[in-house]
Every structure is written in structure tokens, then in C-alpha cells.
Amino acid sequence: MSYLEYAVKTTPSGFRKVFYLNWPLALLLTAVASVGFLQLYSVAGGSFSPWAEPQMKRFAIGLLAMFIVAMVPVWFWRNVSGVAYGLSLLLLVFVEFFGSVGMGAQRWIDLGFMRLQPSELMKIALVMFLAAYYDWLPLRKVSHPVFVMIPVIIILVPTFLVLKQPDLGTAILLLTGGGAVMFLAGVHWAYFVSVIAGAVGLVWAVFQSRGTDWQLIKDYQFRRIDTFLDPSMDPLGAGYHITQSKIALGSGGWTGRGYMQGTQSRLNFLPEKHTDFIFTTLAEEFGFIGSVSLLALYALVMVFCISSAMTNQNRYAALLTLGIATTFFLFLAVNMSMVMGLAPVVGVPLPLVSYGGSAMLVLMLAFGLVQSAHVHKPR
Amino acid sequence: MSRKPRDSQGSTRKVTRRAALVGGLQLGFMGILAARMRHLQVDQADQFRLLAEENRINMRLIPPARGEIFDRNGLPIARNEPAYRITIVREDAGDVEAVIARLARLIPLDPADIDRAMSEMKRSAPFLPITLAERVSWEDVSKIAVNTPALPGITPDVGLSRYYPLQKDFAHVVGYVGPVSDYDLSKIEDPDQLLRIPRFQIGKVGLEAKMEEQLRGSAGTRRVEVNAVGRVMRELDRREGEPGANIQLTTDVMLQNYVQARLGDESAAAVVIDTTNGDLLAVGSAPSFDPNLFVRGISVSDYRALTQNDHRPLAAKSVQGIYPPGSTFKMVVALAGLEAGLITPDDTFWCGGYLEVSNRRFHCWKRGGHGHMNVTGGLRESCDVFFYELASRVGIEKISAMANRMGLGIRHDLPLSAVAAGLTPTRAWKREVHGQDWLIGDTVNASIGQGYVLASPLQLAVMTARIATGRNVTPRLIKSIDGVEQPSGSGESLGLNPRHLSVVQGGMYEVSNSRKGTGYGARIIAEDMRMAGKSGTSQVRNITAAERAAGVTSNEDLPWERRDHALWVDFAPFDDPKVAVAVVVEHGSGGSSVAAPIARDITLQALFQGDPPLDAYPAKDRDRIAEQQERLRALRPDLSSEAKSRA
Known part of the structure; x- marks a missing residue:
């Protein structure tokens, strides 16, 4: 499908596009980000610095970027998908070779005004490229083994690079996000069933490899899994994060301990309370009601994205929107599972709420794409 | 939609x-998350709330004030003084070295302390105070207070520390405190958490150690909110502890001071007991030491000086030291003989200078012999042969039993370290310990307080008090604990025949007041203060045949540590006994010449509760006594300020 297929009359153009933006989605995103501002203010002990203020500025920039991206027709984004993927891959290779040598064990490139993590960029670029691929691929060839292998390679190359950094969280996100796009594009069930079966086998192999010469993952990763399975095993060492996080969550009760009254966060018992564990501070201070409210906001974001995608006749736009929504979901699902003790501790931030520039900006760009898809929907 | 791609519809x-x-799965997973959240936040909320509180709240102990120790008149013997120390907090100080350098210009700092503080600082959290200097004077503290702006992070910290205002006088009675050591902790089963407070002081020896539980008090608690690294954020509440019990002793500060001053540099001990109720008025041991040195942490050189001194200043000789009682034991033998009915007060033995027992000659101290002697004369002139004869008839079992009734060979229950039991030998004892049969010669030796018999000055004072009153006087050191009067030690009657008692008392009276008495030189001439005493000179060696042949019998010719011990016991006034005194001067040579004058001075001091009038002394002694009183007055503690601070 190309831009020629769009009937100019049915697609808004010029300034009129503003009226066709998915405004409820933009409002929801602002609401989610505001929860972040609120908690960053609280975590800093009632102060805009050092976290809340920069976060607000970044969100403002992100919002602007989202609108700009939204104004650009979605077929332009489709056409640059390959470029985005290639560029992200190059940057990943760059930090792999130069990042580790020149800048220590860092995963980012300093752009001056912000630090760019290529792996963040890749999460979006991968979805874009896969969506473009399936847009290009005739539907009847989707389940053809050759045409299944191509996206698998597209997914595995960046996943492997990220895993080498090592960044287990992002690797899982890339793998699952990419897989989800393939599934959405209509690849045959059998592939997924066999891959899942293979994955179970691999996990078994990983555990079997422990302590042998051919150990497949690092010791500290094994320890994270151990402490995830039994946090009480090492309450002051590796299990400390999970234990303290659960204490903070649990002590919130129904209504929480009150804004800025959370003892776990205020007294620094929570690890990385402004980034990966920010959800626990919310849960501690606003209780079950507060945490379920945030969950509901996230659910609404998902609903708006999915409904937008389901009403979009454009295959690229629909796959892109769903892919981004799925990536967004994976972010929050992994993060929340982690702080609630349902998953091992992997470094995945809570989308739009955790403090952090790269992730915030990349997510807003991604929602810009979603908006673009929405605005340029054939009507 | 005007144009549709080929497979757009299907796709x-x-x-x-x-x-x-996929959307359904995602929303379903969110449902699982919500359910998990409900489980944690609603179902398990109480449990996690508790854990959060445990995280947040820390209990801190507040050390209680240690009970103070006073004398019978309420004068302080051991008290708590504010002790200042200087601490530094790294994060407040900023440039630690510059701040310390500035501080060193203000007050004297020990470079070793600075090094220790610097290394401690590297190991501990930046907000924890590290001690820079201890026992800082009030002047230095005020210097720091004035210069606070130039000394960021430096704070004077005040705590309580033990202080013994009378210094050497009570070292052997009260003992001293010191910081809890690992050894102390290992000795105590289930130690109080208090003891783990750094620099907490615990009784190490003497009364401070024996009465530790009463003196210590119980800790208060402070609940504080702490953060993850242990920094105290605020105090939540506070419960003050119970201060330790104050203890009032039976001793008299002024008399104790006099005893210590009078004993001076001699290696000696003296005990003054109130015969009416067993109160120990003074328990002296010389030479002494300043217990405050130990509280501060004694230097190696000071400690070595104390341990290497042959006069053993660290030993509490009054209760720990055991000596052959010598002739002071003769009252026990006399009473045993009289009570057993083996002699009457008028029976006599003939003293020819020696007694031959199983082919061995036992000499009387008077080579020429005393001639015919009855009990009174035997005591007066301390005739050894009389008691040889008497003892060999009475037998060791009855003598030892009488000695036990008199308080010898018994460990008196006093809150002091290592109270000695002494020894009153029996046949069974010798068989058990030495594996030998008791010999008649052993009885003969025991009759004059030699051989196996051993007694402490405290026991000799108790014995004298019992002879003086005929009652089972028991020594008492603690008058009251927190105002609660402790049981008196006046005791029941011993059930001795009053006539026998008065014969022995009369013999002792003659010792001091008859021209023939061995203690006549150290008598009291004030009519209503007359004293009754008994001298003792106990050998610490066997005179060898070679020495006897060479004629070396004079103590002056011997090195100090081989000279005889000088002993004296007395009670006074004779007509209505108030005090009993026992004095032992180690290697003092002669009981009547060395120990008796000391005992007389102490007895008079106790009876007059201060310097006695000179006319209590025989005329020829008065000039010397006046001069001595002058000299000892200078050593008296100035209690006017103490009295004022208490008022």
C-alpha cells in the first residue's frame, strides 16, 4: 500500500489535522505523566528538583515532538522505517564498540542536551520496520518459512546486540514486542507454539547450565532469578530490592499513607525510587486506590490505541499502532510485575512515570507515530 | 473508500x-496485576505495615545514671560527674583535616587520638559522630563553644562519668568502674543490652563490682525514626530509665581518711568496727592508689608501678590479706579452755622459758620464763608457755570451734572483692589437705596464732568486737540502699559464760593498762576511754638453727620482707565498748611497738570522731602526738565544698 492509495478527500490535510488528533489519548498520556511528576516531587522530599522539574520539561518537549510527528503523514514514516531501523542498528553497534571502550560501560550516546540510548530508539524502529515489512509483504506469503525467517533475523540482530550490553530487560522487550507484531501480522499459530515450546526448553537448558563450563547467563542474573523466586533468602543482599518494594506496596493498604508520608520512600528504604521503583512510592502513598487508578489510566491508553488500530484500514498504520501499544504494555507489565515480586528485577522503567529522558522522549515520539496513524486514517 | 487494495479487506x-x-490478553494481564496489588495492599496490608514500621523505627538505649555512694553521714564517696568529649561529624565538617587543625590550635589534642579518629571516620557513615577527645575540661569546651562558626561538625558531647572525690581513701572499699570489656561480657550470662553501649561503665572491683546490679539501674529507651542507612531522622518518643540505687555505707569519711593517712606508706591494714551494731567505720589498706586512674584508663607505666611495688598497693589487705594472728589468737585459746572447763581463772601453769613437747622445745618469747602464770597474766604478758600448756590440754578441735564462734575461719558476707576466709585448722582439714596426721606440735604452734592459723584484719576486728560484747557481732558495710536501712549486725548473745568473758576482757585490759602489760606503752590514760588490747607478732619464717647459733634474732638485722608481722587488736572504752580495732603492719617487727601506737591513735580518733584531746595520751607522748596530728590534718579532704554542693 502506498500513499497513492489514499483518497486525498478522505484524509485531513493542513491545519485541519489538529481536529483529527486522538485528543483523548494525548490527555491520557498527560495524565499518566502527571502522576510521574507528582511522585517525583514527593520522592525528592517535596521539591521540584532534582527530578520533577527536568521531567516536566522533557515531557513538554516530548509532547511537542509528538504533535510534530503526528502532523507528518504516516506514509512518510512508513517510507523511512527501514532508515530508522538501520540507523538504530548502527548506533547500537556504535555503542557496542565505542561506547564500551570510549565511555566505560555506558549504553548511551551524549547528544549534549540529552543522553540517547540507541536501545530505546530500537524498540520503536523495530516495530516500524516490522510493520513496514508486513505492509509490503503480500498477505498470502506471511506464513511462508522464508518470509518468516526475515523478520526473525530483523528482531534477533538488535536483541543480540542489546543482550551483549548486557541489558536483559530491553532484550526481552525487543523480542516480545517484535514477536507480537509478527503475531498481529497474521503469522501462522504453529510458529508461535513451536517457539514457545523452544523457549521453555531453553529456560530448562539455562538452569541446567548453572555452574558448568558452558553457563549461559551471568552469575548475577542467576542470583536475580534466585532472589525473585525466594526474596527472603537474602533480605539484605540481592533480595533487598524486592523485599523493600513489597513492604512499601503492602504497607499502602487501601488508601495509602498519605501524599509524601510514605516512610519506605522518604527514609530511602526503596531502591531506585525515582526510576524503576517509582510505582512502589505511588502505591505506598496512595494505596490500592491510587495504584489501581494508574493501572486504569494505562488500560485506557491501551484501549484507545487498540481501538484506533482496529478502525484503521491501513495495514501499516494498524500494525504500527498495535506494535507500539504492545511495547508500551510490555514496559508497564514487566515493571509492575517486577516491583510486585512477580518477575525478577530487570531494569525496565515504568513508561512515562519513571524519571529518565531517553525513554520518555522515545515513547512520546512513538505516540506521535500512533497519532499520525490516527490522523491520517482513511475515512 | 473509493479504492481498496487487493487484500486490504482480508488483512x-x-x-x-x-x-x-492481543488486546484482550494485555487487559487480562492488567487484571492479574490489579489482583496481585489487591493481595499485597489489602489482604496483607497489616503484615507489610508492620514490616515498614520495623524498618523505620529503631530503639536506642539511654544509659541510666549510676547510683552514687555516700558515707554514713551522707558525704559523697563515689559520684557521677559530667564528662565532656569532643566529637566530629564528617559530613558537617566538610574539610575534616582543616577543621581538626583549627581545633588543635584551640585545645590540646593527642595526635594518636586524631589518627584513630581519622581511620574510624573512613570506615563509618558520614553522619556518625566520631570521638576526637575525651575528658575535655570545661574551659576547653567553652573555648569550642565560642569558636563554633569556625569549627563546623565539631560538637561537645556530655555524658556522666564516675568520680571518686576522696581519691586514695576508698580505693580498696569502693573499688572502681571501667568500660565494659569483652571479658566482662563473656562472664555474664545473658548480658543487659546496656552493657553494649560504647564506653558504658561497669563496676570492676570492690563494692562497685559486687553491688553492680543495684548501682547500675535500668536503661531508658528512645524510639527514633531512622532511614535506610541508619541516620536518625527524628525522635518519636522517649522513656527515661531508672537510675541506679544510691548506697550509703557505714564508713565514716573522716575516720577512713585518718586511717589511711595514719597507715601512711606502711604495708598495712586497719579495720574499725562499731561493737554495738557491727558497722564498719573504717576499712583501711595501705599503700593505696587513686581509683580515678582506672576510670580514665590507666597508663601502662602507672599500672606497672602499682603491680611491681612490693607493698602491693592494689591488694585490699584488710579483707583479702590473711596473716598468722600471732598472740592476738590467745584470747580464743583462753576462752576455749575456760568454756571447756579445763582450767579455772585461777589455775596456773609454770613457764620456765620453754615447753618440751614430743622431744621438741617450744620457746616462750621470754627466754628467762614467766614463772607461775594464770589466764590473766598469760594474756597480760603474752606468755607463750601458758598457752602451749593450755592448748595441749584443750586440743585443736575445741580451739578451732571457738575461733569460728569468734568470726575467724569464716568468710564474712561483705560486698567486697575476694573476702578471705582465713583458716582455723582441724585434724580432718590437715588430713584432707596435707594428707598427714595432726601432731601435738601443730596444736602448740596454733596456740600462739602460728602454724596453720590464718586470719584477716577484718576477722581480727570482728573477733575483738565479739570478745568485747559477748554477742555475735557481724560486720556490716552497707547502711542503706536507696534509703532502705539494711539489717544491723549487733547479733545475738554468743552464750559464753560472762565470768569467762570478763576474765579475758580483764586480761586484755591489763595488756594495755598494767605496767607489766605488753601494750602499756601505747595506753590511753583518759579515764572513760581506757582501752583493752592485745599485741601480736607473727613470724613469717622459721628461725633456722644456724640463725639461732649465729644469734640473728633481731628483726632489724633482717631484710624487710622477712621481718615479723606486727599485729594489734583492741576495744574501747573498756567499761562500755563502742569500737573494736585491728591493725596489721606487714613486716612491722613488733606488735606492741609498731601496731599498738597506730591502733591507739585510730581508736581515739574513732571515739572522739575527730582529733582527740592530747591529755588522752600519756604525758611523754603528747609532743609527738601533737606534731603528728598537725601533719595528718593537712591530708584531710576538704569536704566543705562537697557539703555545699549537696545542700
């Missing part, structure tokens, strides 16, 4: 179907 339908599936 859209497929995407829609799978999207619904």
Missing part, C-alpha cells in the same frame, strides 16, 4: 481479530 480483518486477542 484488516485478520489484524482486527488478532488485535482483539
